[in-house]
Amino acid sequence: xxxxxxxxxxxxxxxxxxxxxxxxxxxxxxxxxxxxxxxxxxxxxxxxxxxxxxxxxxxxxxxxxxxxxxxxxxxxxxxxxxxxxxxxxxxxxxxxxxxxxxxxxxxxxxxxxxxxxxxxxxxxxxxxxxxxxxxxxxxxxxxxxxxxxxxxxxxxxxxxxxxxxxxxxxxxxxxxxxxxxxxxxxxxxxxxxxxxxxxxxxxxxxxxxxxxxxxxxxxxxxxxxxxxxxxxxxxxxxxxxxxxxxxxxxxxxxxxxxxxxxxxxxxxxxxxxxxxxxxxxxxxxxxxxxxxxxxxxxxxxxxxxxxxxxxxxxxxxxxxxxxxxxxxxxxx
Numbered sequence: 001x002x003x004x005x006x007x008x009x010x011x012x013x014x015x016x017x018x019x020x021x022x023x024x025x026x027x028x029x030x031x032x033x034x035x036x037x038x039x040x041x042x043x044x045x046x047x048x049x050x051x052x053x054x055x056x057x058x059x060x061x062x063x064x065x066x067x068x069x070x071x072x073x074x075x076x077x078x079x080x081x082x083x084x085x086x087x088x089x090x091x092x093x094x095x096x097x098x099x100x101x102x103x104x105x106x107x108x109x110x111x112x113x114x115x116x117x118x119x120x121x122x123x124x125x126x127x128x129x130x131x132x133x134x135x136x137x138x139x140x141x142x143x144x145x146x147x148x149x150x151x152x153x154x155x156x157x158x159x160x161x162x163x164x165x166x167x168x169x170x171x172x173x174x175x176x177x178x179x180x181x182x183x184x185x186x187x188x189x190x191x192x193x194x195x196x197x198x199x200x201x202x203x204x205x206x207x208x209x210x211x212x213x214x215x216x217x218x219x220x221x222x223x224x225x226x227x228x229x230x231x232x233x234x235x236x237x238x239x240x241x242x243x244x245x246x247x248x249x250x251x252x253x254x255x256x257x258x259x260x261x262x263x264x265x266x267x268x269x270x271x272x273x274x275x276x277x278x279x280x281x282x283x284x285x286x287x288x289x290x291x292x293x294x295x296x297x298x299x300x301x302x303x304x305x306x307x308x309x310x311x312x313x314x315x316x317x318x319x320x321x322x323x324x325x326x327x328x329x330x331x332x
Contacts (some may be wrong), residue, residue, distance in 0.1 A: 029063040032056075067134075069203045074207045083126055083210065090162060090233075091119035093127055094155055097134045101142065110145055113154040117126060121157045124234040129207045130162070136200035137166040137227055144170040162233040169224040178217055204229070227268075269294045270314035275304030275330065277322045301325030 036052040042047050075081040094116050104111035128304040134153075140152045141276035151277045153167040173181060182205040204227075208215045213231030272293035276282040277300055286295045296311060300323040302320070308316060 024199065025066060026063065029066075032059040033063070054263055065135075069136075070198070071255040072132075073203055073206055077109045081210060084128065085124045086127055087122065087124050089119045089122055090125055090130060090155070090157055091116060091121070093131050094134060095297065096130060097138065098153065100135075101113050104142060105151065107141065108141065108145075109147045111148075112153075113150070114155075116153075116155050123157060123160075123162075125162065125231075126211060129211060129233075133192070133204050133207050133229060133231075134164065135228070136204045138162065140200050140227075141166050141168040141170070141225075146170065146249060160233055162231050163228075164229040165226060166233075167224065167226045172221040172223050172225055173217070173219040174221050177203050179218065181217065182215075222320045271296060271311060273304060273308055273311070273313040273316045274300075275316065275318035275322070276329065277319060301327055301330030305330050 005198075033056050040052050041064050042051055072081060088154055098114055098116070102112060111271070138151070138153065145151055150166045150167075150169045151319070154164075156163045181201050183202060207213055208229055208231060211231045213229060214228075216228045217225065218228070219225035270293055272289050273296050274285050275298045276285065280298055282299075286297060289295055293315070296307060296313065298307050300322045304316070304318060305325065307313075308330075317331060320327040
């Protein structure tokens with residue numbers, strides 16, 4: 001009985017910490033969105049308004065990244081995160097992430113340097129996951145490196161491996177805390193205690209392992225930290241063989257749609273079916289597409305399915321989580 005009581009207490013503590021940490025993590029970008037909106041209401045200078053809108057846009061993207069990372073972690077753990085490879089150079093995607101961080105590093109007065117592979121080096125890799133790994137490693141370094149500090153990104157691609165090293169001269173991590181930095185919803189703060197959301201590093205570890213790679217940490221207190229990621233990178237000369245094996249095309253089955261097929265008049269707008277239970281989002285999507293499409297709306301998957309079988313739209317945009325029938329079930 002005492003053991004069960006202890007386990008229940010630990011679970012309640014975990015839930016409380018999880019809720020508190022995520023609330024704190026989301027509250028920062030929300031504050032940075034709300035405050036400029038309040039200022040815009042009193043502002044008549046269009047240049048200033050534009051600057052505030054750009055600030056709102058950056059923080060909205062940050063908030064969306066946090067939410068997407070939580071959803072992606074759940075996808076990985078439930079085995080529903082696909083791996084999608086492309087053949088090409090990793091240099092452009094790395095350059096894109098570097099460009100994003102140069103401005104942030106300058107604002108914090110951090111000396112940000114980098115060493116990148118030659119753009120001629122070709123191979124096969126998952127572009128989306130590589131970008132997320134780089135973004136979160138650099139975000140973590142930027143978060144804990146003090147002003148006038150240093151961050152260095154070193155990326156190489158050889159021997160069928162991409163090796164990413166992110167070095168900083170921040171406060172470092174103690175031996176006892178090294179094993180905790182990859183735990184979900186925890187991070188090591190500058191006092192050496194565990195605090196914060198820690199979504200980023202946990203997410204990196206999940207992505208690296210999904211790609212069949214490894215991540216290591218080398219850190220000493222007051223001397224900085226180095227994260228090293230190694231992920232497979234098939235050489236381009238072998239990529240055609242590998243990709244043909246990974247993307248083997250199965251026999252295609254054409255399944256007829258039950259219902260009355262309406263013949264399209266080429267002079268009329270194509271039909272878009274929007275399936276969304278949130279009225280504001282439904283209205284927003286309709287506003288975006290109304291000039292090019294005839295927009296038909298449905299409030300849940302069941303209603304959307306009936307309309308799809310009746311009108312046979314050219315395109316469907318659907319939410320996932322909806323009452324009565326969700327988006328996945330409707331698509332199936």
